[in-house]
Amino acid sequence: DAGVTQSPTHLIKTRGQQVTLRCSPISGHKSVSWYQQVLGQGPQFIFQYYEKEERGRGNFPDRFSARQFPNYSSELNVNALLLGDSALYLCASSLVPGSNEKLFFGSGTQLSVL
Amino acid sequence: EDQVTQSPEALRLQEGESSSLNCSYTVSGLRGLFWYRQDPGKGPEFLFTLYSAGEEKEKERLKATLTKKESFLHITAPKPEDSATYLCAVQAAGANSKLTFGKGITLSVRP
Numbered sequence: 118d119a120g121v122t123q124s125p126t127h128l129i130k131t132r133g134q135q136v137t138l139r140c141s142p143i144s145g146h147k148s149v150s151w152y153q154q155v156l157g158q159g160p161q162f163i164f165q166y167y168e169k170e171e172r173g174r175g176n177f178p179d180r181f182s183a184r185q186f187p188n189y190s191s192e193l194n195v196n197a198l199l200l201g202d203s204a205l206y207l208c209a210s211s212l213v214p215g216s217n218e219k220l221f222f223g224s225g226t227q228l229s230v231l
Numbered sequence: 232e233d234q235v236t237q238s239p240e241a242l243r244l245q246e247g248e249s250s251s252l253n254c255s256y257t258v259s260g261l262r263g264l265f266w267y268r269q270d271p272g273k274g275p276e277f278l279f280t281l282y283s284a285g286e287e288k289e290k291e292r293l294k295a296t297l298t299k300k301e302s303f304l305h306i307t308a309p310k311p312e313d314s315a316t317y318l319c320a321v322q323a324a325g326a327n328s329k330l331t332f333g334k335g336i337t338l339s340v341r342p
Contacts, residue, residue: 121274150328159235159318159332160275173327207274211328219265220328222274 119144121210121223129229130198138193138226142210148172149191150220151183152207160207166191167213195228203230233258237319237333244309244340252304252336254319264302265330266295267318275318278304309340 122141130136142149148167152160162175166185185191189210195202205227209220236255244250256264263282267275279288281297288295292313294305304317316337320330 148328152330157334159320159334160330162329162331165327165329167327173325173329175329205272209274218328219277219280220330221277222267224272224274227272 121208121221123206123208123223123226125226126224127227127229129231131231132198132200134198134230135194135196136198136228138195138206138208138228139190140193140208140210140223141190142208143221146210146212146221147189148211148213149185149189150209150211151191151193152209152222153177154205154207154225156204163193198230200230203228233321233323233331235319235321235331235333237317237336239336240334241337242339244306244338246310246340246342247308249305249307249309252306252317252338254302254304254333255300256302256319256321257300258321258323258331260324262322262324264297265320265322266302266304267320269316269318269335271316278317306338309338311340311342314338314340 150165151163154160164183165173169185180196183193205225207225209222211218266278269275279295284299316335318335320332
């Protein structure tokens with residue numbers, strides 16, 4: 118079975134641009150979470166979606182938004198990019214939220230903002 | 232606010248030299264404590280989940296333990312392939328599965 122897949126793997130943008138990152142969860146998983154990992158730091162929670170509804174939001178500005186589709190895949194959008202948005206963006210999937218189910222992570226999208 | 236502190240930041244071991252990685256945490260209602268391994272440029276790979284104080288889990292050369300304030304990841308006779316960053320995370324009781332991570336411990340094992 119395929120794991121969590123993310124696209125693209127690498128992306129280079131300039132300040133002020135907008136970016137869309139995509140994630141497909143493990144088959145059968147209905148919950149998708151997004152994390153930002155800056156170099157040298159642990160992943161930081163951005164969003165969680167379940168059944169197309171937002172179930173949690175981390176401490177990120179409104180420039181960050183996300184959505185989940187009927188097939189449980191998800192997109193993360195970031196508007197008005199800043200240099201500080203350069204990071205590895207990780208998607209994780211799980212069966213259901215609010216349980217102690219472990220999260221399975223994809224390999225991430227490396228975003229560089231110039 | 233949930234907090235996770237890992238120490239040391241980096242650890243260099245000789246092959247076969249056993250050691251322990253520390254994870255201190257504060258959380259309102261622990262649902263689970265997770266250990267992940269992360270290789271450069273990759274996503275975290277799940278290792279263990281611990282749910283209550285006194286619990287222990289083992290996998291090959293790794294053993295994770297949990298107290299009410301700390302978790303330890305013990306590495307016995309490490310090999311160069313164990314070199315990676317080890318992340319500790321806590322999950323609090325609530326409606327979502329949000330994990331709060333520490334900064335990680337970078338382990339290097341020399342042959």
